[in-house]
Amino acid sequence: AQRVTQPEKLLSVFKGAPVELKCNYSYSGSPELFWYVQYSRQRLQLLLRHISRESIKGFTADLNKGETSFHLKKPFAQEEDSAMYYCALSLNLGDMRFGAGTRLTVKP
Amino acid sequence: KAGVTQTPRYLIKTRGQQVTLSCSPISGHRSVSWYQQTPGQGLQFLFEYFSETQRNKGNFPGRFSGRQFSNSRSEMNVSTLELGDSALYLCASSLDTGGSGNTIYFGEGSWLTVV
Numbered sequence: 240a241q242r243v244t245q246p247e248k249l250l251s252v253f254k255g256a257p258v259e260l261k262c263n264y265s266y267s268g269s270p271e272l273f274w275y276v277q278y279s280r281q282r283l284q285l286l287l288r289h290i291s292r293e294s295i296k297g298f299t300a301d302l303n304k305g306e307t308s309f310h311l312k313k314p315f316a317q318e319e320d321s322a323m324y325y326c327a328l329s330l331n332l333g334d335m336r337f338g339a340g341t342r343l344t345v346k347p
Numbered sequence: 348k349a350g351v352t353q354t355p356r357y358l359i360k361t362r363g364q365q366v367t368l369s370c371s372p373i374s375g376h377r378s379v380s381w382y383q384q385t386p387g388q389g390l391q392f393l394f395e396y397f398s399e400t401q402r403n404k405g406n407f408p409g410r411f412s413g414r415q416f417s418n419s420r421s422e423m424n425v426s427t428l429e430l431g432d433s434a435l436y437l438c439a440s441s442l443d444t445g446g447s448g449n450t451i452y453f454g455e456g457s458w459l460t461v462v
């Protein structure tokens with residue numbers, strides 16, 4: 240079954256500390272993975288996608304097919320990073336499987 | 348470029364009624380998909396439309412339906428509303444370059460409360 244798992248519902252770190260949001264997936268084919276972020280009172284928006292291999296707002300994510308993971312990392316968290324983060328697996332034709340989300344809080 | 352626009356933003360309906368939600372995709376986007384978001388189930392795929400045709404459908408009962416117009420605008424309808432249909436309904440659009448991996452862009456959603 241195609242599934243995305245985000246094991247942490249809540250994650251709290253201090254400003255300047257490294258942060259890692261975990262994402263594991265289950266998919267038999269070649270996965271297309273995304274991270275979406277939702278800031279308070281804003282729409283869900285794309286943070287990054289694995290195929291572009293870019294860094295957005297200091298965040299990076301590496302696809303590890305052996306461990307079926309796509310963890311999101313940032314070396315130095317900022318208070319403005321506090322948000323809800325969703326890992327998503329694109330299947331086909333608009334069907335994306337989302338994880339349950341991780342609420343990140345960055346404390347001053 | 349304007350983002351995905353959804354109307355209405357908030358609405359309250361009574362059990363047994365029906366509701367229609369509207370979505371205008373980003374200009375040039377021909378694929379429109381709909382999602383339901385609830386605290387218990389998270390984000391769940393409802394269906395996807397492209398060129399006025401439903402191409403894909405999630406695991407929801409037939410009370411949930413949709414359509415797409417020639418200008419790519421889309422509507423979704425829920426009939427015989429149940430309390431459990433209370434949710435945030437999200438519309439998303441994409442360019443759809445074929446296959447998987449298309450980035451989808453979300454609207455702000457329509458908050459539906461069924462009482």
